[in-house]
C-alpha cells in the first residue's frame with residue numbers, strides 16, 4: 494500500500510521524548526522555548542508562539558487582532574474547514590471567495606475586491622498545497638487600502654523563509670500528515686510584537702506569568718488581564734518538534750524533487766498539475782486535475798485496488814451541511830469546478846521514483 498502521507502519519526506524523537514520524561518517537567522518549559530526560538534530563526538522573525546494546533550493559532554490570531562462580532566472575514570472555500578471555523582469562534586462571519594483559476598487555485602484577489610464591504614475586517618489567505626501565494630504584495634496593498642488585517646493560514650508551508658512576513662499573523666500546523674509533525678501542534682508568528690504578546694497571553698488563559706516563571710522564582714503570583722484559552726503545547730511535543738524542524742528543509746527539498754518527477758511523468762498525459770512553473774513551494778500536496786469526462790470516484794476506486802491511497806483536497810467548505818445551513822446560497826463556480834476534477838496523490842519524503850512511476854501508470858491507465 495502506498496499511503497497518501499507518512500510522517501518520518503525515529504531514534505532522535507524517541508531520545509528527545511525520553512529526555513523530557515526523565516526531566517520531570519512536562520509542559521511549557523525549555524523545550525517549548527527552544528522550539529519557538531528555532532522556528533522563529535528559520536522563518537527570519539524574532540519570535541514565534543507555539544500552540545496546541547494550527548486551528549488554535551488561527552483562532553488566537555483573529556482574537557488578538559480584535560476580529561469579532563459583526564465583522565466579516567474574506568476566506569477561501571477551498572481550504573480545510575479549520576480555516577473557516579476559526580472565524581466563527583470569534584463570532585465573525587465568513588465571506589467565501591473564489592479561487593483565481595483551476596491552474597492557480599489560490600484565493601482570488603479580484604473576487605475579494607468584489608466582496609469587500611464596510612463590515613470586512615480581515616482576510617485569511619491559504620498557501621494551497623504548499624505553493625506560496627505570489628501576489629502577497631498586492632494583497633497587502635488591498636488590505637491596507639481597506640484597513641483590513643491579513644492572516645496567513647500557512648499550514649501547508651512551514652520552512653519557507655518568506656512565509657508570514659507580509660501578513661499581520663500567520664499560523665502553521667504540525668498535525669501528523671503535514672510537512673513536519675508534533676502529532677498535534679501549531680505555531681504562530683506576527684508582524685507586530687504587541688500582537689504576538691497578546692497571542693502568547695491568550696494561549697494560557699490571559700495569565701501574566703507562566704508556571705515556569707513561578708517555579709524559577711521569577712514571579713509569585715499572576716493576574717488575568719483578558720479572556721484566554723488553554724491552547725498550550727507540552728514539552729513532549731515541543732521536543733519532537735525540535736527534531737523535526739532540523740530535518741524540515743531537507744524534507745521540503747525532497748518533496749519538491751518528487752513533485753518534479755510527477756510533473757515530468759505526467760507531461761505526456763491529459764492530466765494537469767496546478768501551479769506549473771510556480772517559483773516557491775513547500776510541496777505539501779500533489780493535487781492533479783482529471784480531464785472533464787472522467788469519473789473521479791472510479792479513478793479513486795481503481796487506485797485503491799492498485800494499493801494506492803488518494804484523497805480530495807478539499808471538499809469546498811461552503812458545501813458542508815453545517816455551512817449550507819448557516820451560510821446558504823454561496824456560489825463559487827471556479828472552486829466548484831476545481832473540486833469536481835481533483836484528486837490528491839501520495840507525496841511524502843520517503844516516496845521513491847519507482848513508487849511514483851507506479852502511481853502515474855495507474856492514473857494514466859484509468860484515464
Ligand SMILES: *Cc1c(COP(=O)(O)O)cnc(C)c1O
Pocket residue numbers: 545546547548549572573575576619646648649665666667668677678679
Ligand atoms: C491541517 C490544516 C489546518 C489545521 O491544522 P491543525 O494543526 O490540525 O489544527 C488548518 N488549515 C489548513 C489549510 C490545514 O491543512
